Amino acid sequence: MIEASGSAPAGTRWSRRGPVRTAGLAFVCFITALAVAPTAEAGNGIGNGRFLRLKLPPEDQIAREGPAAAQERPARLLEVCPVDRPNHYIDDFGAPRWGGGFHRHQGIDIMSPRGTPIRAPFDGTAKESASWAGGLGVYVYGERGFVFNAHLIRLGKLGKVRAGDVIGYVGNSGDARGGSTHDHFEWHPSGGRAVDPFRLLNAACQGIPSRPNPPRRSTTFI
Numbered sequence: 001m002i003e004a005s006g007s008a009p010a011g012t013r014w015s016r017r018g019p020v021r022t023a024g025l026a027f028v029c030f031i032t033a034l035a036v037a038p039t040a041e042a043g044n045g046i047g048n049g050r051f052l053r054l055k056l057p058p059e060d061q062i063a064r065e066g067p068a069a070a071q072e073r074p075a076r077l078l079e080v081c082p083v084d085r086p087n088h089y090i091d092d093f094g095a096p097r098w099g100g101g102f103h104r105h106q107g108i109d110i111m112s113p114r115g116t117p118i119r120a121p122f123d124g125t126a127k128e129s130a131s132w133a134g135g136l137g138v139y140v141y142g143e144r145g146f147v148f149n150a151h152l153i154r155l156g157k158l159g160k161v162r163a164g165d166v167i168g169y170v171g172n173s174g175d176a177r178g179g180s181t182h183d184h185f186e187w188h189p190s191g192g193r194a195v196d197p198f199r200l201l202n203a204a205c206q207g208i209p210s211r212p213n214p215p216r217r218s219t220t221f222i
Contacts, residue, residue, distance in 0.1 A: 077144060078121035078197075078204035079163040083170065083183050087112040087205070093196040099175045100133055106194040107148070107186035108201060114181040116170040118149050120161040121204065128155060134184065135174025138167050145191060150184035151176045 081087070088111045095105040120126060124142035131137070134150030140161065153171025161167060172181045187197035 076203055077187075077189075078200050080119055080121055081201070081205035082119055082121045082147065082149065082185055083110045083112050083205075084117045084119070087116070089201065091196065091198040093194075093198060107150075107184050108197055110170075110183045110185055110201075111180060112170045112182060114153060114169075114171055116181075117166045118152065118156070118168040118170060118183050120157075120163055120165045120167050121147060122163050124161060126156075126158045126161045126165075126167045128158060131174065133175045135176065136168075136171070137174075137184075140167060141191075145187065145189040147197075148184075148186040148188070148194075150174060150186075151182060153181075 089108050091108065092105055093108055097103050097105050118138070120140045122140070122142040122144075124140045124146070127139045127141070129137035129139055129148070129150070134148075136152040136155065137148060137150040138152065138155060138158070140147050140149075149168060151171055151173050152168040153173060154169050156166040156168045158167070170181050170183050172179055176182070176184075185197060185201070186194045187200060188194050
């Protein structure tokens with residue numbers, strides 16, 4: 001190599017610039033590492049802290065339930081099915097009714113033969129009810145709300161009851177007289193208005209039926 005007069009040797013010039021080049025390269029590597037390091041979700045990445053974490057493919061990720069998923073799965077509020085087998089029901093909550101004037105059905109009719117036992121679905125207090133529409137009925141008050149059973153043929157245990165105690169028997173009293181025997185079943189969470197108990201019944205009665213059916217019109221059941 002031909003060097004200009006008065007200039008430092010090539011090896012000397014490189015050694016002077018070495019620290020600057022090294023510092024610059026380290027800075028670039030640091031910025032690059034921060035920019036490309038992904039933030040993996042807890043349980044679905046490899047690594048920890050601010051270091052590089054690898055994103056796992058969807059099939060290997062851990063499924064985590066959020067509030068929406070929890071709402072999709074019905075809570076097991078009913079510890080036992082309120083009506084013994086054989087029984088059948090559809091989701092007729094909210095269906096139109098005309099007995100005593102137009103109104104919406106406030107429960108689900110669980111069809112079953114006359115005399116089939118009706119059970120307390122949870123621990124609580126059972127109280128008798130009687131009306132022209134519901135006929136002979138029984139309430140069960142629990143910690144999270146109450147249920148109402150109507151059209152009974154006779155009562156069972158009243159007062160303090162445990163889940164599974166027989167509190168009455170299926171009939172067709174009230175405005176169901178002359179019609180099919182069934183238990184008109186209502187669920188009132190926190191003692192408020194009636195809400196659709198279809199999914200709760202499915203959970204307690206082993207998933208029968210498997211999906212909602214279109215509501216049927218009726219002029220006799222409350």
